[in-house]
Amino acid sequence: MQRPLFRRARRTLIWFAALVLTVSVSAPAGAAPRTAAPAATTHRILFDNTKAETAGNADWIISTSQPDPLQQDASPQAETDWTGALSSWGVALQKTGQYTLDTLPAGNTITYGNTSSALDLSHFDAFVLPEPNVQLTAAEKTAVMRFVQNGGGLFLISDHTGSDRNNDGWDSPKILNDLLTNNGVDDTDPFGFSIDSLNITTDDPVAIHDGSNPILNGPFGTVTGSILRNGTTFTLHPADNPNVRGLVWLTSANPSGTTGAFLVSSTFGSGRVAIWGDSSTIDDGTGQSGNTLYDGWNDPEGTDAAIALNTTAWLAGSGGGTSGGGGGTQLLGNPGFETGSAAPWTQTANVVYSGTKEPARSGSWDAWLDGYGTTTTDTLGQQVTIPATARSATLSYWLHVDTAETGTTAYDTLKVQLLNSSGAVLATLATYSNLDHVSGYVQHSVSLNAYVGQTVTVRFTGAEDYQKQTSFVLDDTAVTTS
Numbered sequence: 358m359q360r361p362l363f364r365r366a367r368r369t370l371i372w373f374a375a376l377v378l379t380v381s382v383s384a385p386a387g388a389a390p391r392t393a394a395p396a397a398t399t400h401r402i403l404f405d406n407t408k409a410e411t412a413g414n415a416d417w418i419i420s421t422s423q424p425d426p427l428q429q430d431a432s433p434q435a436e437t438d439w440t441g442a443l444s445s446w447g448v449a450l451q452k453t454g455q456y457t458l459d460t461l462p463a464g465n466t467i468t469y470g471n472t473s474s475a476l477d478l479s480h481f482d483a484f485v486l487p488e489p490n491v492q493l494t495a496a497e498k499t500a501v502m503r504f505v506q507n508g509g510g511l512f513l514i515s516d517h518t519g520s521d522r523n524n525d526g527w528d529s530p531k532i533l534n535d536l537l538t539n540n541g542v543d544d545t546d547p548f549g550f551s552i553d554s555l556n557i558t559t560d561d562p563v564a565i566h567d568g569s570n571p572i573l574n575g576p577f578g579t580v581t582g583s584i585l586r587n588g589t590t591f592t593l594h595p596a597d598n599p600n601v602r603g604l605v606w607l608t609s610a611n612p613s614g615t616t617g618a619f620l621v622s623s624t625f626g627s628g629r630v631a632i633w634g635d636s637s638t639i640d641d642g643t644g645q646s647g648n649t650l651y652d653g654w655n656d657p658e659g660t661d662a663a664i665a666l667n668t669t670a671w672l673a674g675s676g677g678g679t680s681g682g683g684g685g686t687q688l689l690g691n692p693g694f695e696t697g698s699a700a701p702w703t704q705t706a707n708v709v710y711s712g713t714k715e716p717a718r719s720g721s722w723d724a725w726l727d728g729y730g731t732t733t734t735d736t737l738g739q740q741v742t743i744p745a746t747a748r749s750a751t752l753s754y755w756l757h758v759d760t761a762e763t764g765t766t767a768y769d770t771l772k773v774q775l776l777n778s779s780g781a782v783l784a785t786l787a788t789y790s791n792l793d794h795v796s797g798y799v800q801h802s803v804s805l806n807a808y809v810g811q812t813v814t815v816r817f818t819g820a821e822d823y824q825k826q827t828s829f830v831l832d833d834t835a836v837t838t839s
Contacts (some may be wrong), residue, residue: 400673403481408489413522417487419447423462445641469500479514482673483510488636504543506626506629508687511670513632517556549598560585561618575667584659588635627835694722715716717831718798726819726827747838760827769827776814
């Protein structure tokens with residue numbers, strides 16, 4: 358779109374600045390090969406128990422010891438070492454040595470950004486919401502969406518319509534649809550799916566064939582299908598989110614269609630999402646006394662354990678691949694600028710922006726470089742550590758270029774450069790100009806594999822000449838590792 362040829366009123370003229378994102382890794386350049394095997398990355402998983410997950414016959418907890426299940430048994434070997442119908446799930450993860458698990462106990466509130474709270478979502482890689490039976494508050498819905506948008510993994514478990522276990526008028530399909538359509542962050546079908554108001558009595562849904570999908574072929578085994586014992590399905594809306602994908606489908610459904618999906622993956626911002634249509638699948642048949650439970654976890658008609666565990670691994674960034682367009686472990690803080698301030702980024706004045714002149718790709722905030730129509734260099738930056746154990750590292754970002762320039766000359770530029778710890782340029786990774794103007798955002802990514810083990814700086818520098826504005830607008834940035 359065309360912009361007026363005058364300086365933006367939202368900030369003063371800046372004659373020189375630099376957009377700097379510093380990426381630190383733990384070993385210096387040229388370090389000798391490691392002789393010892395690296396320690397496994399620990400992935401942090403939070404299970405919710407604030408939404409009546411134990412109402413009625415439900416017992417959707419990994420342990421009665423909350424928040425820390427290790428207080429019940431510090432070295433569980435069998436599902437009965439922890440008490441809860443999800444104990445098999447928790448114990449299987451715990452035994453790998455690659456996960457730390459906590460439960461958000463009843464009476465607490467789901468939060469994101471309150472770093473002083475040990476159970477704030479900012480401290481976790483993935484959040485499991487297993488068949489909620491209480492509506493999330495407005496603040497909780499915003500917290501969940503910000504968590505995903507900024508790189509977190511969200512695992513939603515639904516059940517059939519009418520599964521209102523605490524009789525408050527809200528069942529899990531209604532609660533989850535409310536999260537997707539009334540969250541205060543993005544109410545326009547952000548994940549690309551909706552929960553169907555159905556009660557399907559029984560089916561054995563079948564997995565699609567995709568040997569490269571990390572959920573269907575992950576570290577915990579191969580998925581061939583699932584069970585459905587009074588559950589629901591999902592309708593896909595790929596026009597709203599092209600990354601949505603149905604992985605397991607009703608036996609009567611067409612996997613090339615949009616209805617009848619039973620296990621779905623998607624992305625939002627820098628994060629990942631998965632949803633499953635029946636809580637019977639995660640039930641291991643053991644739990645607190647007095648509950649009538651069903652062992653769907655080990656039902657031979659499905660591969661439910663592999664689904665739950667592979668999905669958890671993928672959501673936490675440990676699944677070794679992508680599904681639905683997602684990346685690996687996301688390291689940037691505030692990657693979509695949705696806190697409304699730059700931190701932990703550093704910025705030239707008012708680069709982080711919210712408004713209609715240069716709208717965000719998702720959420721409400723973006724980073725708007727240049728756009729003055731006069732000689733300007735603008736920038737933003739963040740320090741992040743890439744583990745030396747990473748097999749790969751990738752920088753990605755969504756870029757919109759809007760200009761008033763005409764013709765075929767590149768007058769205004771945005772450079773993506775890599776610098777060493779002394780500030781010397783190691784490489785120019787990409788260069789964009791007014792000639793790259795588009796009506797919307799385009800995603801770009803570049804490998805940082807060659808620099809794992811080094812301390813580097815990724816710098817975006819937007820430079821305008823003396824007339825006719827060009828705006829370089831960034832959103833949904835990420836540095837991902839696998």
